[in-house]
Amino acid sequence: MRLVVDLNKCQGYAQCAFLAPDVFTMHGEESLVYSPRADEAQREKVARAVAACPVQAITAEGLNTEPLPEVSDAR
Amino acid sequence: MPGEDSLERLRREGRIVIVGASLAGLRAAETLRAEGFGGSLTLIGDEPYEPYDRPPLSKAVLLGKASADHTELPRLRAVDATWRLGVAASGLDMAGRRVRLADGGEVPYDRLLIATGVRARPWPKEAEAQLDGVFVLRTRDDAVKLERRMKIGPRRVFVIGAGFTGSEIASACRDQGIEVTVAERADAPLVGALGGVVGAVAADMQRENGVDLRTGVMVTGLEGDSTGRVRAAHLSDGSVVETDVVVVSLGATRNTEWLAGSGLGAGPRGIACDAGCRAFDFRGIVTDDVYAAGDVARSPNPLFGYQFLSLEHWGNAVAQAEVAAHNMISAGADRRPHMWVPAFWSSQFGVNIKSVGVPSMGDEIMITQGSLAERRFTGVYGYQGRVIAAVSFDNTRWLEFYQRLIETGAPFPPEFETVDRRPEGRQPVPADFPDPSLPTHGPTVTLSGYSPGDRQLVFTPAHP
Amino acid sequence: MTQSSLLGQITDYANRADPYPIYAELRKTPVLHEEEGGAYVIGSYYDILHLLHDPRISSDAANLAAAGDDELTGPDSTGLPPSFIRLDPPEHDRLRRIANSSFGPPHCPRRIDSMRGELSRIVTELIDGLGDAREIDLVDQFAYPFPVTVICRLLGVPREDEPRFRTWVDPLVASLDPDTRRSADTEFQKAAQDARMQLGMYLAGLVEQRTKEPQDDMLSDLATSQGADGTLSMMEVLSTAVLLLIAGHETTVNLITNGMLTLLRNPEILQRLREDPGLSVRIVEELLRFEPPVQLVPQRTCIADIELRGTTIPKGSRIWLVLASGNRDPERFTDPDRFDPDRPDIEHLGFGSGIHSCFGAPLARLETQIALAELARRLDSPRLLQDPPPYRQNAVLRGPRHLPLAIGGVRP
Numbered sequence: 001m002r003l004v005v006d007l008n009k010c011q012g013y014a015q016c017a018f019l020a021p022d023v024f025t026m027h028g029e030e031s032l033v034y035s036p037r038a039d040e041a042q043r044e045k046v047a048r049a050v051a052a053c054p055v056q057a058i059t060a061e062g063l064n065t066e067p068l069p070e071v072s073d074a075r
Numbered sequence: 076m077p078g079e080d081s082l083e084r085l086r087r088e089g090r091i092v093i094v095g096a097s098l099a100g101l102r103a104a105e106t107l108r109a110e111g112f113g114g115s116l117t118l119i120g121d122e123p124y125e126p127y128d129r130p131p132l133s134k135a136v137l138l139g140k141a142s143a144d145h146t147e148l149p150r151l152r153a154v155d156a157t158w159r160l161g162v163a164a165s166g167l168d169m170a171g172r173r174v175r176l177a178d179g180g181e182v183p184y185d186r187l188l189i190a191t192g193v194r195a196r197p198w199p200k201e202a203e204a205q206l207d208g209v210f211v212l213r214t215r216d217d218a219v220k221l222e223r224r225m226k227i228g229p230r231r232v233f234v235i236g237a238g239f240t241g242s243e244i245a246s247a248c249r250d251q252g253i254e255v256t257v258a259e260r261a262d263a264p265l266v267g268a269l270g271g272v273v274g275a276v277a278a279d280m281q282r283e284n285g286v287d288l289r290t291g292v293m294v295t296g297l298e299g300d301s302t303g304r305v306r307a308a309h310l311s312d313g314s315v316v317e318t319d320v321v322v323v324s325l326g327a328t329r330n331t332e333w334l335a336g337s338g339l340g341a342g343p344r345g346i347a348c349d350a351g352c353r354a355f356d357f358r359g360i361v362t363d364d365v366y367a368a369g370d371v372a373r374s375p376n377p378l379f380g381y382q383f384l385s386l387e388h389w390g391n392a393v394a395q396a397e398v399a400a401h402n403m404i405s406a407g408a409d410r411r412p413h414m415w416v417p418a419f420w421s422s423q424f425g426v427n428i429k430s431v432g433v434p435s436m437g438d439e440i441m442i443t444q445g446s447l448a449e450r451r452f453t454g455v456y457g458y459q460g461r462v463i464a465a466v467s468f469d470n471t472r473w474l475e476f477y478q479r480l481i482e483t484g485a486p487f488p489p490e491f492e493t494v495d496r497r498p499e500g501r502q503p504v505p506a507d508f509p510d511p512s513l514p515t516h517g518p519t520v521t522l523s524g525y526s527p528g529d530r531q532l533v534f535t536p537a538h539p
Numbered sequence: 540m541t542q543s544s545l546l547g548q549i550t551d552y553a554n555r556a557d558p559y560p561i562y563a564e565l566r567k568t569p570v571l572h573e574e575e576g577g578a579y580v581i582g583s584y585y586d587i588l589h590l591l592h593d594p595r596i597s598s599d600a601a602n603l604a605a606a607g608d609d610e611l612t613g614p615d616s617t618g619l620p621p622s623f624i625r626l627d628p629p630e631h632d633r634l635r636r637i638a639n640s641s642f643g644p645p646h647c648p649r650r651i652d653s654m655r656g657e658l659s660r661i662v663t664e665l666i667d668g669l670g671d672a673r674e675i676d677l678v679d680q681f682a683y684p685f686p687v688t689v690i691c692r693l694l695g696v697p698r699e700d701e702p703r704f705r706t707w708v709d710p711l712v713a714s715l716d717p718d719t720r721r722s723a724d725t726e727f728q729k730a731a732q733d734a735r736m737q738l739g740m741y742l743a744g745l746v747e748q749r750t751k752e753p754q755d756d757m758l759s760d761l762a763t764s765q766g767a768d769g770t771l772s773m774m775e776v777l778s779t780a781v782l783l784l785i786a787g788h789e790t791t792v793n794l795i796t797n798g799m800l801t802l803l804r805n806p807e808i809l810q811r812l813r814e815d816p817g818l819s820v821r822i823v824e825e826l827l828r829f830e831p832p833v834q835l836v837p838q839r840t841c842i843a844d845i846e847l848r849g850t851t852i853p854k855g856s857r858i859w860l861v862l863a864s865g866n867r868d869p870e871r872f873t874d875p876d877r878f879d880p881d882r883p884d885i886e887h888l889g890f891g892s893g894i895h896s897c898f899g900a901p902l903a904r905l906e907t908q909i910a911l912a913e914l915a916r917r918l919d920s921p922r923l924l925q926d927p928p929p930y931r932q933n934a935v936l937r938g939p940r941h942l943p944l945a946i947g948g949v950r951p
Contacts (some may be wrong), residue, residue: 007389007420008418009673012471012472013900014644015904016650018643018901019651019901025644025648027422028427028469028645030469035136035140036145037146044817045652047820048904052900052901055893056245059151065136065149065150067236068150068152068153074445310864451629473893475592491595492595492843493630
């Protein structure tokens with residue numbers, strides 16, 4: 001699962017790092033380091049993290065994006 | 076200006092071409108579709124990869140927490156586009172409305188968006204740049220190569236340039252227990268972006284974390300061994316540093332060479348465009364079918380004296396791409412200006428550094444919260460009596476307050492009490508930028524309103 | 540203060556079951572200031588959000604006392620210093636960082652995540668314990684005991700001591716209610732102070748024991764913390780522990796109860812939750828917007844003049860931030876009075892924002908997600924026996940005192 005965090009928005013509340021610690025980690029008090037490609041097995045936890053982000057900074061494919069049906073897009 | 080009919084036709088069956096298949100290009104494509112563009116969409120990118128995110132390359136990837144070849148950006152929605160990846164645009168025929176490709180092909184357009192971004196500035200001495208072990212860090216390929224070399228466990232990494240990327244690389248090295256030397260021409264890291272007062276904090280941070288920081292020096296040469304591998308760096312103070320990995324981190328060059336001779340107002344400083352992202356031609360006349368967004372664009376910002384600002388910022392790429400895409404398929408009255416307050420972040424040595432506004436315009440800085448010594452603070456930059464920027468070290472939750480001060484042209488120095496104002500924050504001090512080239516004093520424009528939906532421009536005359 | 544004033548109506552118990560029309564009235568006056576020396580009441584989303592990030596707004600108990608609040612404050616009255624919720628940086632930041640170092644990332648990133656199995660077990664036991672009853676009180680039988688059990692385990696407080704510490708917690712929580720505070724005499728305040736001291740002394744016994752024999756719990760970690768921020772004094776350990784113990788369950792009980800109440804009022808969403816437990820994630824966020832357990836923050840003051848929507852709030856004024864009103868602000872949320880977990884932008888103020896944003900938020904989220912999903916799955920044909928249910932007195936920590944339900948039984 002692809003994901004990206006808008007670190008301009010991120011204010012280091014660390015909710016994602018609490019709820020999906022294998023994908024999101026805090027580096028110091030308020031710097032977020034994350035894996036841009038999370039295992040499918042992490043989907044449920046990433047969903048919790050996406051919803052819990054107080055500034056809604058996390059975009060995760062298939063969780064808060066529109067579905068991508070067409071094949072032509074895959075290049 | 077196209078009439079109603081032609082605009083409708085454009086939206087229904089027009090041809091839009093986006094040159095640059097990175098963050099700005101992708102988000103523009105998604106915005107076009109989200110806003111109902113039903114015509115054909117082509118994305119052209121010189122790298123063979125679908126759009127990926129760059130910031131992790133100097134952070135999570137070097138920290139071993141992500142893989143360089145897996146930072147593809149999530150897609151917000153389907154874009155139903157034709158992708159021309161791995162082939163660079165090589166020219167633009169403005170009159171004939173065609174983009175020429177490096178493989179000899181041509182792509183016609185009705186509207187063109189240029190989002191070709193920047194590339195890493197290479198080490199200027201070509202033979203030395205070719206040495207094995209000399210890297211730059213901008214693209215996914217760069218990161219894969221550097222990542223691989225870092226995993227082997229170099230004895231010492233040598234970083235040329237202590238800007239944000241160079242400092243982040245040094246931080247990642249220390250995090251991995253790798254020895255690192257950083258050479259910086261200025262007196263401290265980050266001075267170009269944040270000035271000497273904050274730069275001194277960054278310098279302490281580096282040294283405390285075990286970085287061998289050399290400031291006020293230039294790298295005069297890179298030396299290779301008989302097998303063509305880099306083995307040492309020579310500095311202007313006569314010293315020699317043995318190293319097996321050199322990362323050249325000297326900033327970026329805008330990807331505009333392909334536009335030479337096209338008639339577009341493009342050059343080394345980027346592509347000039349208006350606040351609505353429409354590019355100027357070389358005569359200074361705005362075009363209506365060529366747009367620019369992202370790192371390559373430079374546009375006037377009403378908050379900063381209408382100076383043309385080009386911003387190599389992630390958030391700017393997204394916001395400007397959305398505005399450009401919207402304006403490409405909208406009638407004049409529906410178009411929006413790109414009124415972005417520059418915002419930037421960097422993560423190094425476990426400290427979160429953020430800024431809003433344009434610190435480098437500031438001539439003074441005042442620490443309004445926290446303390447430089449504790450490396451937890453907020454500093455405010457002033458320019459001609461108003462707040463022009465702010466920076467925070469591990470203090471990000473306060474920053475949006477300062478952004479509003481910038482947007483409303485609040486007076487500098489701020490006199491008010493704050494919850495963590497220390498004695499050191501009572502007086503502004505020179506921000507200490509290396510080469511201040513202050514713009515002329517003009518009228519200011521401030522943003523007002525409370526919800527993002529009702530922001531308005533309010534014209535205020537120049538200070539007397 | 541007259542009861543017809545808006546501020547009076549907010550605190551008036553008669554309006555506890557549905558304060559939202561009063562909040563709508565409040566938002567018509569962006570900066571409400573009804574009487575000389577009284578609080579400035581803010582009810583609009585963006586204003587609240589801005590003030591929560593405004594460094595001219597103080598949470599310091601001493602500033603509040605100076606602003607003429609009638610609460611007794613200060614270390615001399617109870618022996619315990621203020622907890623970090625009542626402090627400004629840098630003291631706030633230091634204490635919160637130390638507390639966090641035994642609770643969450645970066646030092647303890649897995650503590651909460653690793654409690655998921657245990658949370659589920661406690662929920663299962665409590666629901667199993669309902670037995671064959673056809674009428675239950677969700678508060679006494681589930682929504683209260685669940686978070687109490689969790690916070691006891693997390694801190695290392697013996698669960699069987701709950702009847703003891705409850706006698707101290709209740710007057711303390713009641714003292715947070717602005718209405719009680721105003722109407723009560725100093726005897727009442729004195730009782731709250733005594734309760735805080737007693738609770739502190741009780742916890743001191745546990746801390747002493749943990750200092751000698753540290754266990755895997757937060758009391759041990761607080762007592763022995765030795766990071767970059769140094770150690771906590773015994774008094775700091777105790778005021779932090781009092782805060783965590785109270786905040787760790789007095790809010791979550793309301794979130795869970797408000798949740799079940801709201802789901803029973805929206806049966807189609809309850810049905811969806813039954814079929815898809817994953818929906819609990821969005822339901823909890825929407826609940827935090829729609830029925831936040833902390834309705835307002837009445838303990839801030841401004842330490843400089845602040846201009847807001849054309850009104851100047853003078854330095855030294857008390858400020859109330861009505862989070863629950865901001866959450867229903869139509870300037871921010873479309874159709875705000877509708878409970879809709881599918882709304883795309885639930886950026887609520889339920890946990891506050893800025894440096895004082897809820898410390899225990901991730902735990903409260905997990906507890907409530909698990910609780911609501913399991914209640915939906917296991918309770919057969921639940922029905923409200925009383926709507927609205929009887930509420931607690933408290934206007935700040937608002938929630939039903941009881942939630943009597945009829946159920947057809949408990950599914951396995």
